[in-house]
Amino acid sequence: MTKRAWIENHYGVPEISGPDLIETGLNQAKKQGAEVIQDSVVNISKKDDSFELTTSDEKSFQAKHIILATGVLVELGEKLGVATIAGTEPRIKKIFKVDQAGNTNVAGIWAAGTCAGVSVHTIITAGDGAKVAINLISELNGERYVDHDVLK
Numbered sequence: 478m479t480k481r482a483w484i485e486n487h488y489g490v491p492e493i494s495g496p497d498l499i500e501t502g503l504n505q506a507k508k509q510g511a512e513v514i515q516d517s518v519v520n521i522s523k524k525d526d527s528f529e530l531t532t533s534d535e536k537s538f539q540a541k542h543i544i545l546a547t548g549v550l551v552e553l554g555e556k557l558g559v560a561t562i563a564g565t566e567p568r569i570k571k572i573f574k575v576d577q578a579g580n581t582n583v584a585g586i587w588a589a590g591t592c593a594g595v596s597v598h599t600i601i602t603a604g605d606g607a608k609v610a611i612n613l614i615s616e617l618n619g620e621r622y623v624d625h626d627v628l629k
């Protein structure tokens with residue numbers, strides 16, 4: 478959805494197009510060491526203590542934890558057995574059932590943003606993604622995680 482948006486209500490950003498917001502975010506993630514792969518995930522299956530993701534380019538990836546952030550689309554999670562409920566936000570039909578931390582009913586599968594039922598505004602969906610990621614990193618580290626840089 479963000480690709481179609483013109484945004485004047487993202488706190489701290491006077492105005493920005495959806496594509497520019499996405500590109501800025503991807504560049505920030507890359508600067509922090511993220512590898513970005515542009516592909517569609519067609520299936521997720523459970524393999525022992527991890528998950529295997531397969532893509533439309535017939536590549537596969539292993540992951541112990543996955544955050545679903547698939548916007549209005551929930552079929553990928555449903556195929557894996559992730560529970561859904563009716564959406565509460567305007568025009569959002571179905572969402573993943575998550576607890577306060579962002580966990581779904583399938584251990585290791587988390588959900589964030591529109592597909593997790595939060596209000597469909599960029600500052601909220603992006604913030605929800607950050608919240609769930611911090612909860613996931615905290616679980617992996619065994620202690621609450623915080624990422625603060627200090628003004629020099």
Ligand SMILES: Cc1cc2nc3c(=O)[nH]c(=O)nc-3n(C[C@H](O)[C@H](O)[C@H](O)COP(=O)(O)OP(=O)(O)OC[C@H]3O[C@@H](n4cnc5c(N)ncnc54)[C@H](O)[C@@H]3O)c2cc1C
Nearest residue numbers: 478479481482483484517518547548590591597598599602
């Ligand atoms: C026309 C329009 C105008 C808007 N204007 C505003 C505004 O002014 N202010 C505001 O705050 N918000 C606005 N919004 C809403 C804002 O864009 C949403 O809050 C935001 O897009 C939701 O983000 P999201 O990450 O949950 O979903 P999305 O932005 O929809 O992102 C989901 C992503 O998951 C990907 N995906 C889904 N399934 C798969 C799969 N199987 N494999 C790989 N990738 C997959 C999709 O390709 C997509 O990139 C607007 C939305 C629209 C449509």
